[in-house]
Amino acid sequence: MKIEDAIKSIHSMGLTTKTVINIMYSSRVVEEQVQTVLKPFELSLPQYNVLRILRGQRGNPANLSTLQERMIDKSSNTTRLVDKLLKKGWAKRQICPSNRRKIEIFITDQGLNLLTTLDPLMEQNNKSVVSTLSETELETLNNLLDKLRS
Helix, strand or coil: CCHHHHCCCCCCCCHHHHHHHHHHHHHHHHHHHHHHHHHHHCCCHHHHHHHHHHHHCCCCCECHHHHHHHCCCCCCCHHHHHHHHHHCCCEEEEECCCCCCCEEEEECHHHHHHHHHHHHHHHHHHHHHCCCCCHHHHHHHHHHHHHHHC
8 A cells, every 4th residue: 555545645745755754654553563462461562672682681681771772762761661571570670789889680581481472473473564575575675774774
């Protein structure tokens, strides 16, 4: 579906405007599909992102600044996200033994189990999201998006 049809635009857009609107609109569509998978687990997309970052630490702690710099959505309130994960038992926090001013954050076994459950669901969702694109088109799209951010 063309972006003009999706947003029911009756005015013609310049190519640059059309491209930016198309990227933003497409991003929201993908986010909605991901949120549909996460909703039954009472997990938001930013919380899921934090859990994946913590799992990627492979047992090593992360601090708030590490999480913030690796977040997809940089505007997320990382402290609030971690607090919610702590309440759900998916993360734990401790004071660094060598620097008492530093807080270390870890994923719990319960958090790892949740991600193990979610991994195949997210992979299936991701395949569905991009199912209309060939492997070559996916590679081209990734290259163009990387170039766009450069």
